[in-house]
Amino acid sequence: MTNAPSSVAIIGGGPAGLIAAEVLSAAGRTVSVYDRMPSLGRKFLMAGRGGLNLTHSEPLDAFVSRYGPAAEQLAPMIEAFSPSDLTAWAQGLGQETFVGSSGRVFPRSLKASPLLRAWLARLAGQGVTFHLRHDWRGWSADGALSFGTPDGAVSASADAVILALGGASWPKLGSNGDWSAMLAQRGVEVAPFAPANSGFDAAWSSVFAGRFAGQPLKNIALSFQGRTVRGEAMIAAYGLEGGAVYALSSALRARIEAGDEAVVEIDLAPDLTRAKLTDRLHRAAPGQSSASLLRKAAGLSPIEANLLREACGMALPRDPGALARAIKAAPVRLTAPRPLARAISTAGGLAWSEVDGGLRLHKIPGVQAVGEMLDWEAPTGGYLLQACFATGVWAARALLAGA
Numbered sequence: 001m002t003n004a005p006s007s008v009a010i011i012g013g014g015p016a017g018l019i020a021a022e023v024l025s026a027a028g029r030t031v032s033v034y035d036r037m038p039s040l041g042r043k044f045l046m047a048g049r050g051g052l053n054l055t056h057s058e059p060l061d062a063f064v065s066r067y068g069p070a071a072e073q074l075a076p077m078i079e080a081f082s083p084s085d086l087t088a089w090a091q092g093l094g095q096e097t098f099v100g101s102s103g104r105v106f107p108r109s110l111k112a113s114p115l116l117r118a119w120l121a122r123l124a125g126q127g128v129t130f131h132l133r134h135d136w137r138g139w140s141a142d143g144a145l146s147f148g149t150p151d152g153a154v155s156a157s158a159d160a161v162i163l164a165l166g167g168a169s170w171p172k173l174g175s176n177g178d179w180s181a182m183l184a185q186r187g188v189e190v191a192p193f194a195p196a197n198s199g200f201d202a203a204w205s206s207v208f209a210g211r212f213a214g215q216p217l218k219n220i221a222l223s224f225q226g227r228t229v230r231g232e233a234m235i236a237a238y239g240l241e242g243g244a245v246y247a248l249s250s251a252l253r254a255r256i257e258a259g260d261e262a263v264v265e266i267d268l269a270p271d272l273t274r275a276k277l278t279d280r281l282h283r284a285a286p287g288q289s290s291a292s293l294l295r296k297a298a299g300l301s302p303i304e305a306n307l308l309r310e311a312c313g314m315a316l317p318r319d320p321g322a323l324a325r326a327i328k329a330a331p332v333r334l335t336a337p338r339p340l341a342r343a344i345s346t347a348g349g350l351a352w353s354e355v356d357g358g359l360r361l362h363k364i365p366g367v368q369a370v371g372e373m374l375d376w377e378a379p380t381g382g383y384l385l386q387a388c389f390a391t392g393v394w395a396a397r398a399l400l401a402g403a
């Protein structure tokens with residue numbers, strides 16, 4: 001016999017809250033999910049616009065290392081609800097999955113809506129009740145949960161509470177981080193929010209931005225502080241965005257926060273060694289214009305050749321060795337991360353020192369926290385959703401175990 005609670009209030013109906021609701025209702029608990037929005041899972045649906053990268057297929061050791069300093073806390077949770085568990089769960093809801101060329105896992109439909117629809121139907125079938133347009137405002141003097149609703153203030157109570165309130169990016173989807181002030185009032189430490197997986201400002205010339213904004217740099221490698229990431233980036237009117245940039249975004253942000261500019265080096269010919277590229281440039285017909293040299297000998301597309309000129313100035317080196325060096329490490333100065341509201345995810349959040357091994361808050365008895373509101377960050381690649389699911393499952397199981 002455990003002393004597991006029979007009624008649970010889950011505040012926040014994103015993936016972390018909903019998976020906790022699934023585990024608890026499957027075990028016969030009475031579960032009520034509250035959310036301030038008129039419908040659930042809006043950020044999950046937004047993730048579906050990019051194909052819904054659910055998780056990643058790489059080995060577990062490599063997988064957990066993506067969470068940086070939070071890997072220690074998250075590793076047991078991700079082992080307990082692993083990428084294969086998440087994939088099997090999606091399949092159980094009728095969504096076949098596939099592993100993309102980069103090892104990322106997606107539903108075949110590349111959409112979140114059929115999965116969310118099937119999931120909510122399963123939850124309703126397990127007796128979960130949904131209370132939408134319930135904006136959680138904290139606790140009343142008697143300890144009840146207080147909500148603002150279109151019909152006025154409402155209070156509710158339950159044996160246990162799980163907070164699944166998300167981070168603070170894309171606030172129009174429901175998560176705006178206002179919970180941090182409510183928890184801070186109760187003496188709970190929250191690490192400052194910062195944009196994660198965000199684009200960065202770069203001072204493009206108006207001609208370059210006008211011509212290339214919205215276009216991808218397809219086959220490049222980005223290096224910063226000794227770390228190199230192969231992939232894609234996108235030229236934006238304001239600067240640079242896309243997967244390869246996001247993968248480096250926490251180090252880039254840290255450098256900028258320390259008061260420096262972050263100079264990222266872009267390898268525009270990652271499939272050629274510098275020696276090979278130098279050789280090709282050397283052998284090119286003499287007297288060629290630099291434009292034709294870049295196109296024919298180095299194989300650069302117009303966007304890549306123009307980026308090189310943006311990075312190095314209009315007068316490119318004529319010496320083949322120096323030109324090859326520039327092509328393999330075109331320096332782009334990034335001056336600021338994009339605002340948190342436009343970032344894919346949030347760094348910072350509820351400090352790990354504030355929760356126990358079952359994700360229970362030390363300072364607020366009977367309350368747990370899950371998902372992106374906890375202090376971890378990870379690159380895109382399915383690591384965000386995986387951690388949200390794994391923490392939701394972990395907290396629910398801890399509650400059931402009474403541990």
Ligand SMILES: Cc1cc2nc3c(=O)[nH]c(=O)nc-3n(C[C@H](O)[C@H](O)[C@H](O)COP(=O)(O)OP(=O)(O)OC[C@H]3O[C@@H](n4cnc5c(N)ncnc54)[C@H](O)[C@@H]3O)c2cc1C
Pocket residue numbers: 011012013014015016017034035036037040041042043044046047048050051052053054055134135136137164165166167169170173174175176177178179343344345370371372373381382383384385386388
């Ligand atoms: C554009 C975009 C694309 C993304 N693509 C991917 C992807 O492909 N793969 C991936 O792994 N991740 C992706 N993510 C990230 C992923 O969607 C999030 O990490 C995940 O949704 C966080 O889950 P959560 O349950 O912790 O919080 P959320 O999904 O943010 O849910 C929190 C819920 O809490 C509610 N809430 C907040 N405060 C209150 C309050 N005071 N009262 C009541 N309700 C409240 C909100 O309305 C919301 O419904 C993407 C994110 C964005 C923005």
